[in-house]
Amino acid sequence: MPDQRILSTVINLLVDPMSDVRKEAAITLGKLANQQSLQALEQTLDDLDRDVSIYAERAIKEIQKSLLN
Numbered sequence: 001m002p003d004q005r006i007l008s009t010v011i012n013l014l015v016d017p018m019s020d021v022r023k024e025a026a027i028t029l030g031k032l033a034n035q036q037s038l039q040a041l042e043q044t045l046d047d048l049d050r051d052v053s054i055y056a057e058r059a060i061k062e063i064q065k066s067l068l069n
Helices: 005-013 019-032 035-044 051-066
Strands: none
Touching: 005 019, 005 035, 019 035, 019 051, 035 051
């Protein structure tokens, strides 16, 4: 389980002005597979940048899959 400060920092990057940063944050959260990031990722599904919303959706699926194991 990641340190809470790290998780919070990455979640906050989901609202960064740069879309590449938001995309990488979504990817990272998917890899961290922490249920606490699901709500933030769900809000990112409506991101104006299509890539960001796609990676947020993938991250959500990764987290949900990890919860089943």
